[in-house]
Amino acid sequence: MDPAETTATASVLLSLAPTAPPTPPPTLALVGQQQEDKEHQAAEEEDAFPIKVTMLPNKGRSYVATRTILPQELIFVAEAFGTTMCDPWLDCGICHYCWAEIRDRKAQIRLPSALTASAKGTRIGPGTETGSKEKKAGRGRKQETVMVFCDETCLEMYGPEVAEMICRVEDKIRRTWSDSGARAWKLKMEPCKESTAKVGPDTPSTSSATTTTAPHYSDLIKQALATADTKKRILELSDTDLALFLDTTWSAFDGLISEQESWLTHPTTTTASTNTTATNKNDNQRNTRQHSHTQAQCEALYPKLAKLLLEGNNQATIAPKTSDDDCETIRLISEILHRRQIDMRTATSGMMYEGTGVVIKQGRESVKALAIAVSNNDEKLAGSHGDLLRGGQRATFKDYCAMQSNELILFRQQLQEDIDSQDEQSDDDEQGQEQEGQDTQHKGYKHSQESRHDTSMRQWRTLISILPNHLLGCFYVYLRLRDAYLLLAYENATTPPSDTPSYQEHQITLSIDSTFFRTILYREVANSFGIRDSSDELLGFAVFPRASFFNHSCRPNIQKKRRQSSRAVRARQMEYWSTSVIKEGEECCISYGDISTGVGERRARLDDMYFFWCSCPRCLEEEELESI
Numbered sequence: 001m002d003p004a005e006t007t008a009t010a011s012v013l014l015s016l017a018p019t020a021p022p023t024p025p026p027t028l029a030l031v032g033q034q035q036e037d038k039e040h041q042a043a044e045e046e047d048a049f050p051i052k053v054t055m056l057p058n059k060g061r062s063y064v065a066t067r068t069i070l071p072q073e074l075i076f077v078a079e080a081f082g083t084t085m086c087d088p089w090l091d092c093g094i095c096h097y098c099w100a101e102i103r104d105r106k107a108q109i110r111l112p113s114a115l116t117a118s119a120k121g122t123r124i125g126p127g128t129e130t131g132s133k134e135k136k137a138g139r140g141r142k143q144e145t146v147m148v149f150c151d152e153t154c155l156e157m158y159g160p161e162v163a164e165m166i167c168r169v170e171d172k173i174r175r176t177w178s179d180s181g182a183r184a185w186k187l188k189m190e191p192c193k194e195s196t197a198k199v200g201p202d203t204p205s206t207s208s209a210t211t212t213t214a215p216h217y218s219d220l221i222k223q224a225l226a227t228a229d230t231k232k233r234i235l236e237l238s239d240t241d242l243a244l245f246l247d248t249t250w251s252a253f254d255g256l257i258s259e260q261e262s263w264l265t266h267p268t269t270t271t272a273s274t275n276t277t278a279t280n281k282n283d284n285q286r287n288t289r290q291h292s293h294t295q296a297q298c299e300a301l302y303p304k305l306a307k308l309l310l311e312g313n314n315q316a317t318i319a320p321k322t323s324d325d326d327c328e329t330i331r332l333i334s335e336i337l338h339r340r341q342i343d344m345r346t347a348t349s350g351m352m353y354e355g356t357g358v359v360i361k362q363g364r365e366s367v368k369a370l371a372i373a374v375s376n377n378d379e380k381l382a383g384s385h386g387d388l389l390r391g392g393q394r395a396t397f398k399d400y401c402a403m404q405s406n407e408l409i410l411f412r413q414q415l416q417e418d419i420d421s422q423d424e425q426s427d428d429d430e431q432g433q434e435q436e437g438q439d440t441q442h443k444g445y446k447h448s449q450e451s452r453h454d455t456s457m458r459q460w461r462t463l464i465s466i467l468p469n470h471l472l473g474c475f476y477v478y479l480r481l482r483d484a485y486l487l488l489a490y491e492n493a494t495t496p497p498s499d500t501p502s503y504q505e506h507q508i509t510l511s512i513d514s515t516f517f518r519t520i521l522y523r524e525v526a527n528s529f530g531i532r533d534s535s536d537e538l539l540g541f542a543v544f545p546r547a548s549f550f551n552h553s554c555r556p557n558i559q560k561k562r563r564q565s566s567r568a569v570r571a572r573q574m575e576y577w578s579t580s581v582i583k584e585g586e587e588c589c590i591s592y593g594d595i596s597t598g599v600g601e602r603r604a605r606l607d608d609m610y611f612f613w614c615s616c617p618r619c620l621e622e623e624e625l626e627s628i
């Protein structure tokens, strides 16, 4: 079958929207008829989708065939919800929306410089990139953060405000965290406030509007240590207890950060406009002084916090620059956060996706609840996924949350690696820590002279010393992101309205808390797909929530292909094709990366990267052959 032909057919199938029948008068007979029509339509739609999500023993959710599938059938097309381009390829002539190499340089649009003009009325001019492989290799990359798009259509599809936001976030992420800058802010070590200011994604971090009473971080640190006070004890925790331990640890981290943030002098838009319009010289001087002081504070806060919270007895040193890998992660998280906000806006305006927004717009708590529901109730969720598929191609944040979170398994893997790599000396340290932990718990009188803050900080250091380095790396990325959002929120609050960036007009909220951060971060792990160009070079990564239910087999019956981008098909989509006859009820599997190696190597790689020991028919056969 010709791929191009089936592509078109599948698009039609996937965008199957029920044709609205003329609205009849509400008589009982017609209500019955409508019901029948609906059932008929549902049965037809069921036919259109040859796969459904189901639970399989030891494999979690998986797609299985709902009918016999013939070879070379296009099963479905998934659209990326979040993407991130590998660092060396940024600004090298790959469109950030459709991921096509930009050949027609006249149609190239660049961000952020071109955005303001384009938002007002288009400035598409000749680009400066050649798009050559030499450039792609990363040579000649400029320092400024830019995103390039084929043209206005691609920019529009990507979302100009999201693109601008990502460029601005990236500029902040790449700033150097220097000691000299950090001197401007002295962390306040006064007795802590009892009520912890919680800054959530729906509460801009510079706003003091919402404060919820949450346990104080000092209690949370104690609670985490009471759950487990050595690496080995953490490893022994059940899933539920480990989840609680991580929740408590991250909440303590949030509490420590939020307390310091709450000491900042908050800039307000009122002050900003007063500053620009005041005729009184003294007022102007006072405001300018206050602003420059606050800006210095904002710039210094997070570098200081990183030193205070991540260094200490863990012998970690804080990198002044964010690594390229971390920038890629942050770009992905930012895009997903902003897409969620667009979902919310769409839901609020009641335009599309009924149902979805009702849950999501309630904010952080709903996402937490949703994440818990997903992990506790996979079966129920699996059942509802047929609806998601039928709903159309465009994924939403709810779909993203439905993906498997790999936080616990990744944490255990990293902790085990840390333990394995410990030498005898560190084993001694561990025993020392164990002793110290017990001392902290049972012989509190030893430190009776300490202030409450000092005690908390000492206990915090004990806590981070038993966490895997990988988690400290996640803490660092989180601080970087919050730092960027704080600085941007400050800029927004102090920018005169006429210079307001478009993302502010669109009300993209600049804030994140650890619940959202973890929700996004640990679902990307083992669920994202590499995006490659025609010569198989890795350009970046994308998350396709609805494709994330394909399990792996070393003898796959489904093949994924990047949808060829053209002016007619403007999308960053992945197609899934059958490669053989698949019987009704049979599992539909893709392969996760290279399967050309031997069984041992394959299994080790899958275990390391995707956290499972492959027992597919091919692995079992090869294992048996090897044992003969």
Ligand SMILES: C[S@@+](CC[C@H](N)C(=O)[O-])C[C@H]1O[C@@H](n2cnc3c(N)ncnc32)[C@H](O)[C@@H]1O
Pocket (backbone or CB within 6 Å): 058, 059, 060, 061, 062, 403, 404, 526, 527, 548, 549, 550, 551, 552, 553, 610, 611, 612, 613, 614, 615, 616
């Ligand atoms: C992209 S997700 C696939 C969907 C997943 N099963 C779920 O419930 O969301 C990848 C994860 O699925 C599981 N998985 C995939 N293929 C598997 C296989 N052949 N055997 C066991 N587990 C597998 C692993 O936990 C892996 O990290």
